Amino acid sequence: MTKTNSGNFFEDFRLGQEIRHATPRTVTQGDVALYTSLYGSRFAFNSSAEFAKACGMPAAPLDDLAAFHVVFGKTVPDVSLNAVANLGYAQGRFGVPVYPGDTVTTVSTVIGLKENSNKQTGVVYVRSVGTNQRGEMVVEYVRWVMVRKRDTDAVIAEEKVPELPASVAAADLMIPAGLAAAKYDDVLAGSPHRWDDYAVAEKIDHVDGMTIEEAEHMMATRLWQNTAKVHFNQHTEGQGRFGRRLIYGGHIISLARALSFNGLGNAFKIAAINGGRHVSPTFAGDTIYAWSEVLEKQEIPGRKDLGALRLRLVALKNQPAAGFPFKKDDGKEYDPSVVLDFDYTVLMPRKG
Amino acid sequence: MTKTNSGNFFEDFRLGQEIRHATPRTVTQGDVALYTSLYGSRFAFNSSAEFAKACGMPAAPLDDLAAFHVVFGKTVPDVSLNAVANLGYAQGRFGVPVYPGDTVTTVSTVIGLKENSNKQTGVVYVRSVGTNQRGEMVVEYVRWVMVRKRDTDAVIAEEKVPELPASVAAADLMIPAGLAAAKYDDVLAGSPHRWDDYAVAEKIDHVDGMTIEEAEHMMATRLWQNTAKVHFNQHTEGQGRFGRRLIYGGHIISLARALSFNGLGNAFKIAAINGGRHVSPTFAGDTIYAWSEVLEKQEIPGRKDLGALRLRLVALKNQPAAGFPFKKDDGKEYDPSVVLDFDYTVLMPRKG
Amino acid sequence: MTKTNSGNFFEDFRLGQEIRHATPRTVTQGDVALYTSLYGSRFAFNSSAEFAKACGMPAAPLDDLAAFHVVFGKTVPDVSLNAVANLGYAQGRFGVPVYPGDTVTTVSTVIGLKENSNKQTGVVYVRSVGTNQRGEMVVEYVRWVMVRKRDTDAVIAEEKVPELPASVAAADLMIPAGLAAAKYDDVLAGSPHRWDDYAVAEKIDHVDGMTIEEAEHMMATRLWQNTAKVHFNQHTEGQGRFGRRLIYGGHIISLARALSFNGLGNAFKIAAINGGRHVSPTFAGDTIYAWSEVLEKQEIPGRKDLGALRLRLVALKNQPAAGFPFKKDDGKEYDPSVVLDFDYTVLMPRKG
DSSP states (O other), rough: OOOOOOOOOOOOTTOOOEEESSSOOOOHHHHHHHHHHHHOOOOHHHHHHHHHHHTTTTTOOOOOHHHHHHHHHHHIIIITEEEEEEEEEEEEEEEEEEOTTTTEEEEEEEEEEEETTTSSEEEEEEEEEEETTTTTTTEEEEEEEEEOOOOTTTOOOOOOOOHHHHHHGGGGGGOOOOOOOOOOOOOHHOOOOGGOOOOOEEEEOOOOOOOOHHEEEHHHHTTOOOOOGGTTTTHHHHTTSSOOOOOOHHHHHHHHHHHTTTTTTTTOEEEEEEEEEEEEEETOOOOEEEEEEEEEEEEETSSSSSEEEEEEEEESSOSSSOOOBBBBSSSSSSTTTTTEEEEEEEHHHHHO | OOOOOOOOOGGGTTTTTTOOOOEEEOOOOHHHHHHHHHOOOOOOHHHHHHHHHHOOOSSSOOOOHHHHHOOOOOEEHHHHTEEEEEEEEEEEOSOOOOTTEEEEEEEEEEEEEETTTTSEEEEEEEEEEOTTTSSSSEEEEEEEEEOSSSSSOOOSSOOBBOOOSSOGGGGGGGTOOOTTOOOOOHHTTTTOOOOGOOOOOOOOOOOEEEOEEEOHHHHHHHHHTTOOOGGGGGHHHSSSSSSOOOOOHHHHHHHHHHHTTOOTTTOEEEEEEEEEOOSSOOTTOOEEEEEEEEEEEETTOSSEEEEEEEEEEEEEEESSSTOOOOOOOOOOBOOEEEEEEEEHHHOOOOOO | OOOOOOOOGGGOTTTEEEEEEEEEOOOOHHHHHHHHHHHHHOHHHHHHHHHHHHHSSSSOOOOOHHHHHHHHHHHHHHHHTTTEEEEEEEEEEEOOOOOOOOOEEEEEEEEEEOOOOTEEEEEEEEEEEEEOSSOOOEEEEEEEEEEOSSOTTTOSOOOOOOOOOSSGGGGGGGOOOOOOOTTTHHHHTOOOGGGGOOOOTEEOOOOOEEEHHHHHHHHHHHTTTTOGGGGOHHHHHHSSSSSSOOOOOHHHHHHHHTTTTTOOTTOEEEEEEEEEEESSOOOOTEEEEEEEEEEEEEOOOOOOOOEEOOOOOEESSSSOTOOOOOBBBSSSSBBBEEEEEEEEEEEEEOOO
């Protein structure tokens, strides 16, 4: 019997199945430094312990997306080792902030299964929940992936496509205990624009571009202990569909979020991931640009100091964002420069 | 109104203007590890908590240049986003050491303005002061940069060229509280040569060379949250003057300083930056060599255990330092291999 | 007199000579994060403080190979700066685990000297011992290297070839104080296979491959403050034997060990390095694969919860490990794909 993990194939999943993922991970200040080094993120809330304390936190929390990557990475060996495509995200929420020293563990539940008509693949929906060493939820989200079958003749016992809301409601956003914006310092944060200053349908060109190197995306992806083969092995990928290593989609989310600081400097905390699609693959040598659109302004029940913005974050490759490239005239197909269409919700301080 | 930061243009600065820079930064042991990883620095004072404690410090301080880069990085979005050239440094001093856990904030004051005769650019002089969470100065320096005007017709209210000394006087060097060399261990430090062994005009070839990769200089520059566009975007730089991303000048200073360990292993602490010039640009693929010249030996008032050396540190690209390449026969133009001419002051233990 | 270190030549070594190496190193959580980022290691014992505590440890220890690299790195400036080849390892033992905050120092003793008949080189055998700030041994090993003579006429006073055992005996393995496998969680560890499930002569293909970039191996090698010139300087290596920078052999050991998780996920602790040979050089762009063979199953005196496996770990370049390439039909020469032949001993939990 082989002792190596060949991952789950589509017929290995069962509705309601719970998967405890391996490799719990204690996050550290080393992860924080590497995150800054890889993405150049500048949100003062994550960069400065003093700034975070002024906002009521005990220390600077880990960047929300770093927490997401840690939780996501754990799921790869069980959920997506035999995936053909990562199709989407929904119902992503950020719970208790992650601090250096916390240990994160992930458990997933299979909430949907739908075989494709070709019988060669099927779509698996999992809800993954990351918790800290006290069992508190730190990140949870649903994602669905297309997974190969081992045996095309295998019969799937029970199928179900879960109903997933288009976005997380404002009332369901989790505000970290103690968080308060009364002493939020716009100058130190690097932006004078607060929640009140943004309007629905407003678009922001984040201007800057960042070119990706092989060493960078591999170091990032390994840091999250994400084992998807396509990111690391040029010997096999060189003979594959693209001739090159594919970049982990989460690397693009983090790069685009870091670029979005220029125009959204006070969007200091991610509260939800409503949805997201990796529209096209990216490769080393690509330069990533980004733009955002305000989709919704949400009041937060009981809070006058904080508001939420639901944003579309679009990442482009090798194309500046000035013209906000998105979809073609037919409104269906994406512009070929678009690599990420990400729908998420941020917290921002409101005017006094 | 755009919400993105387009940086200050020459006519936006005023004499005496104070700029509180964004993005305070808590430095951590992650930064220390990355600094070692990027430069291979071997000064035991920064590498070993036990060695630092034997020298009277509470823990191993952050490398002085890492502290400098953190302070410098903060100034870029306000001072040099529209810079044509970084022209020089003066009056750089290192104050209270920075330890993991400290939060560094930078404030700059405009101390000089001089429009160029073409009316398209001008030179801005700023004094930048980095402080820790207790308000203690950790690094301060003057730098001047040539900055574009937004509008060539804009009239500059008041101009002034500050007088800057050629070097920091020995009496103005700041010796960290508690620092003592009585238990300084030459064997652990890796060099038998103390302050007494160096002579003015002595030149040292640091022998080794280090080739730079794109991933390395970008990871370094992002770690300091330095946002200068030319370092990161191959899509635009590929169409620019050099066809390539420029390397942050501070990356070269750190590389040359790390190389200088071989010959200056006991120059364990930088006390001052007297001046510095980035003579030529560097690019990924360049191999950096370095040599030093002793410019001055300074006694430190009241200290028998420590002395100061004022050094010229010259970095070369793709040229070993054996012949000490510096200036051409006319004594004005630099040899084409020279990329950095850096004048700084170090502390060294003296013989008992 | 030159102040730069040109390293020891063969005639500079004396039997019994003790060398206190420079640059003590305090390891940190930054090193842990970089190690994960560079190798993608997934052993829960090193990844999670909670998992390590459940195994009786006070915190997650540094990866054993990271501790080895720190100890090894210190020896390079004194032992192998003028080495022609790194010939072998023996009697490697891991002692007290290294935790973030510990300071590691290395001392070596010359235990063998054998001049080659050409009088141009000789083989130096050193036993290197790394200790923490309490003087406890953390790693010790013997290695032998072929070192150039400065002067072919130099006469070698005393020669000796030490007798070295083929492997470390089970009774000599050091089990960290407090270590117990009673609460070892296979699911969190990521493998259902315990010591009992492995058989002598069993071979395991670790399946995955990892391509190496220049930035990665240089960042790793600098992190260990290893100063061997051949890893860093493309300007000189481009004119050398291979035309390229050579990768530090220890980088390949760490990569192969990380790949071996897939099939040996419960081999959570390295107890000994019995021997090892860097069979062929590796370069950036090479993709590393690995396979293992169980050489010996060892009971640990007095322990029912833990057993030891002596393993051969073979790393290959640009060749999947499915066919277990090793030696040619003559049983002497290695297959050209083999780059590492490493003999080491791991601890594994036993069935209850």
